[in-house]
Amino acid sequence: xxxxxxxxxxxxxxxxxxxxAGSGPRRPARPLPVRAAIASEVPVATTSPRPGPTVYSxxxxxxxxxxxxxxxxxxxxxxxxxxxxxxxxxxxxxxQPQDLLPDPESPDFLDQVAELxxxxxxxxxxxxxxxxxxxxxxxxxxxxxAMLNTLDGVRDETGAADHPWGxxxxxxxxxxxxxxxxxxxxxxxxxxxxxxxxxxxxxxxxGSGMNPKTENNPYLGFVYTxxxxxxxxxxxxxxxxxxxxxxxxxxxxxxxxIAADEGRHEIAYTRIVEEFFRLDPEGxxxxxxxxxxxxxxxxxxxMDDQQHGTRNTGxxxxxxxxxxxxxxxxxxxxxxCKILEHLNSRWKIADRTVSGDAGADQEYVLRLPSRFxxxxxxxxxKRAKTKPKPVAFSWLSGREVMV
Numbered sequence: 001x002x003x004x005x006x007x008x009x010x011x012x013x014x015x016x017x018x019x020x021a022g023s024g025p026r027r028p029a030r031p032l033p034v035r036a037a038i039a040s041e042v043p044v045a046t047t048s049p050r051p052g053p054t055v056y057s058x059x060x061x062x063x064x065x066x067x068x069x070x071x072x073x074x075x076x077x078x079x080x081x082x083x084x085x086x087x088x089x090x091x092x093x094x095x096q097p098q099d100l101l102p103d104p105e106s107p108d109f110l111d112q113v114a115e116l117x118x119x120x121x122x123x124x125x126x127x128x129x130x131x132x133x134x135x136x137x138x139x140x141x142x143x144x145x146a147m148l149n150t151l152d153g154v155r156d157e158t159g160a161a162d163h164p165w166g167x168x169x170x171x172x173x174x175x176x177x178x179x180x181x182x183x184x185x186x187x188x189x190x191x192x193x194x195x196x197x198x199x200x201x202x203x204x205x206x207g208s209g210m211n212p213k214t215e216n217n218p219y220l221g222f223v224y225t226x227x228x229x230x231x232x233x234x235x236x237x238x239x240x241x242x243x244x245x246x247x248x249x250x251x252x253x254x255x256x257x258i259a260a261d262e263g264r265h266e267i268a269y270t271r272i273v274e275e276f277f278r279l280d281p282e283g284x285x286x287x288x289x290x291x292x293x294x295x296x297x298x299x300x301x302x303m304d305d306q307q308h309g310t311r312n313t314g315x316x317x318x319x320x321x322x323x324x325x326x327x328x329x330x331x332x333x334x335x336x337c338k339i340l341e342h343l344n345s346r347w348k349i350a351d352r353t354v355s356g357d358a359g360a361d362q363e364y365v366l367r368l369p370s371r372f373x374x375x376x377x378x379x380x381x382k383r384a385k386t387k388p389k390p391v392a393f394s395w396l397s398g399r400e401v402m403v
Contacts, residue, residue: 060211060213060215061215062215062216063152063215063216063217064215064216064217064220065152065153065216065217065218065219069219069280069283070152070153072279072280073152073153073154073218074153076275076279077163077164077165079275080164080165080168080272081164083271083275084164084168084268084271084272085164085167085168085171087264087265087267087268087271088168088171088172088175089175089264094175094178095178095257096178097178097181097182097185100182100186100250100253100254100257101182101185101186101189102116102189113189116186116189116190116250117189117190117191119247119248119249119250119251120190120191120192120248120251121192122246122247122248123192123243123246123248123251124246125192125393125396125399125401126324126327126328126401126402127239127242127243127246127328128187128190128192128193128395128396129321129324129393129395129396129401130239130321130324130325130328130330131183131187131239131255132187132193132198132395133300133303133321133324133325133395134183134235134236134239135180135183135184135187135198136198136201136202136205136300136303137205137299137300137303138176138179138180138183138258139180139184139202139205139206140202140205140206140299140300141173141176141177141180142206143205143206143209143210143299144173144176144299145169145170145173146209147210147212147214147221148169148172148221148225149169150214150216150221151214151216151217151218151221152216152217152218153165153218154169154218154221155169156169156170168268172265172268175261175265176261176265178261179258179261182254182258183254183258184198186251186254192396193395193396193397194394194395194396194397197305197307197394197395197397198395200305200306201303201304201305201317201394201395204302204303204304204305204306205300205302205303205304208302208304209302210297210299210301210302211297212224212296212297212299213291213294213297214291217287218272219273219276219283219284219287220287220290220291222269222272222273222276223273223287223288223291224291224296225269226266226269226270226272226273226343227291227296227339227343228296228299229262229263229265229266229269230262230263230266230339230342230343231296231331231335231336231339232259232262233259233262233263233266234331234335234338234339235259235325235330235331236255236256236258236259236262237255237256237259238328238329238330238331239255239330240252240253240254240255240256240259242328242330243255270343270346270347273288273347274346274347277347277348277352281352281353281354281358282354282355282356282358283358284347285349285352285354285358285361285362285365286357286358286361288343288347288349288361288365289361289362289364289365290361292340292364292365292368293364298318300318300321301318302318303317303318303321304317305317305394305395307394308320308393308394311392311394311398312391312392315391320391320393320403323403324401324403327402327403332376333372333373333375333376333379333380334373334376336372336376337369337372337373337376340365340368340369340372341369344365344366344369349362349365349366350362350366388402388403389402389403390402390403391403
């Protein structure tokens with residue numbers, strides 16, 4: 001899951017869409033009965049060297065999976081065993097970070113590092129902002145495992161549960177863990193980035209956690225992960241493309257193998273939601289529309305290096321990171337729209353027969369891509385009139401990038 005990079009800048013411009021989606025008053029998503037509710041405390045990342053005030057969210061719903069849908073989830077174990085677990089690969093067939101890095105046991109290790117650094121010297125600073133941001137997001141993997149284990153009916157309640165959902169979560173995390181390891185070691189070897197500032201950002205991000213607004217509901221949770229994995233595939237795929245253009249074939253391969261993993265994991269999550277649509281089309285439709293109305297909360301939106309707002313008066317680190325990813329076409333509003341179109345097609349939204357509120361939800365998600373695209377065009381026109389400003393990043397030891 002990971003990179004998540006680049007949604008925030010676009011999502012921040014889309015807030016009005018949730019309030020204006022449709023010709024009349026916005027219809028709420030078809031409500032799922034709430035068995036419990038909690039006040040969720042979600043800290044907002046500060047950008048000062050000292051801890052800032054904590055801002056709390058409004059009341060969040062929790063445990064919104066109905067007993068009937070819990071029974072449906074409980075009946076999906078065979079499906080998970082036969083259709084989800086096979087997406088994982090045996091450890092012996094997978095690449096490991098060391099396969100793509102200089103070998104420290106080799107007598108030529110220092111020469112290999114020198115070659116890596118020579119290639120990295122041709123990569124511009126703004127690319128490293130994106131690469132580091134992606135790596136930081138990958139390194140927050142404990143948060144993503146915790147998120148999956150909040151979902152009712154599929155959580156790993158013991159930490160070593162033998163049911164297919166528990167095995168999927170642990171082994172998915174194990175595969176994803178290679179991504180942060182690889183990017184972290186690569187960045188360290190380049191000598192181009194400030195590892196202490198990066199490590200501070202990683203610790204703060206993991207400590208801050210995330211609230212994806214999935215309500216402990218696997219319907220919502222797996223819609224979220226389906227979107228995230230595809231977005232991550234786009235992002236890593238585009239960093240691979242850019243690295244090749246900069247002449248660093250090794251870095252291109254590094255990003256490319258990660259993108260391939262994300263694409264494989266996307267298959268599993270979209271299969272789960274596809275099964276929800278087969279078994280409970282109206283419930284799945286409402287969940288999909290609900291997550292799209294909320295918009296996807298990016299895993300790294302609370303990243304904080306405790307310097308950025310001070311170096312760049314009042315600016316937000318994640319927003320600036322996202323702006324750079326958009327500037328480089330690593331992930332932008334058009335990609336967001338393409339993901340919506342892909343999911344609509346993948347889950348055959350237009351062909352589903354649903355009624356009532358679910359029918360309204362169906363119309364909503366089918367209209368979303370064109371609505372987002374129009375909003376994105378207006379946003380792009382506005383940005384084109386805005387003069388870029390130099391922004392200093394602690395990850396680059398204070399070097400500036402135009403944002």
